[in-house]
Amino acid sequence: AQTVTQSQPEMSVQEAETVTLSCTYDTSENNYYLFWYKQPPSRQMILVIRQEAYKQQNATENRFSVNFQKAAKSFSLKISDSQLGDTAMYFCAFTLGRDFGNEKLTFGTGTRLTIIP
Amino acid sequence: GAVVSQHPSWVICKSGTSVKIECRSLDFQATTMFWYRQFPKQSLMLMATSNEGSKATYEQGVEKDKFLINHASLTLSTLTVTSAHPEDSSFYICSGLAGGGYEQYFGPGTRLTVT
Numbered sequence: 325a326q327t328v329t330q331s332q333p334e335m336s337v338q339e340a341e342t343v344t345l346s347c348t349y350d351t352s353e354n355n356y357y358l359f360w361y362k363q364p365p366s367r368q369m370i371l372v373i374r375q376e377a378y379k380q381q382n383a384t385e386n387r388f389s390v391n392f393q394k395a396a397k398s399f400s401l402k403i404s405d406s407q408l409g410d411t412a413m414y415f416c417a418f419t420l421g422r423d424f425g426n427e428k429l430t431f432g433t434g435t436r437l438t439i440i441p
Numbered sequence: 442g443a444v445v446s447q448h449p450s451w452v453i454c455k456s457g458t459s460v461k462i463e464c465r466s467l468d469f470q471a472t473t474m475f476w477y478r479q480f481p482k483q484s485l486m487l488m489a490t491s492n493e494g495s496k497a498t499y500e501q502g503v504e505k506d507k508f509l510i511n512h513a514s515l516t517l518s519t520l521t522v523t524s525a526h527p528e529d530s531s532f533y534i535c536s537g538l539a540g541g542g543y544e545q546y547f548g549p550g551t552r553l554t555v556t
Contacts, residue, residue, distance in 0.1 A: 357543050359544075361547075367550050369485075369534065369536075369547035374544065415484060415485070419545075421543035422541065422542070422543050427490075427538050427543065428475070429485075429536075431485050432484065433483075433484050434484050436482075
């Protein structure tokens with residue numbers, strides 16, 4: 325079974341600074357997909373960024389980027405120029421995807437990020 | 442991105458009654474839908490996976506007779522909490538998966554309070 329670990333329950337950073345959230349996972353499969361989701365106080369799950377394991381290039385979405393280390397099974401999220409609206413719970417998630425007939429998402433326990441004005 | 446709606450967004454019911462939560466994919470066909478439960482300050486816990494026209498597959502420890510899931514069409518899944526009790530109070534989230542895709546699209550969630 326796949327597992328996802330987020331070792332930072334809470335983090336806080338000053339506005340405009342850079343913050344990195346860590347995530348490690350465990351799987352014996354070679355092809356899979358990784359995600360970072362944001363859950364603000366509204367509790368709507370919002371996709372921040374995705375990474376396909378077969379792609380070596382790290383995914384980026386504006387101020388958000390990942391450091392994907394496949395051999396180390398690490399998938400950290402970097403938020404640059406942090407903004408007050410980034411305050412939220414962040415979940416790392418893993419799926420084998422449809423190719424394996426198992427589309428379930430495995431979530432980490434989450435990191436509560438607070439951006440300080 | 443694709444849009445998933447849930448109704449109602451918040452429901453209060455009395456202990457012993459049943460409540461139904463609807464999950465709709467508005468602009469795509471969801472061949473698979475998922476139901477999650479989330480307690481305050483915790484992660485999402487998968488309750489069940491449902492494929493259109495098939496019986497739902499429940500995760501270990503989830504009572505299938507208590508949490509009835511129906512996925513009658515490619516755009517609608519329902520979760521019925523039967524004989525609800527205060528311990529069933531929680532935040533319920535659904536998501537949909539389009540055919541051939543691997544990314545789940547989440548609904549806004551439903552807050553259930555059982556008094």
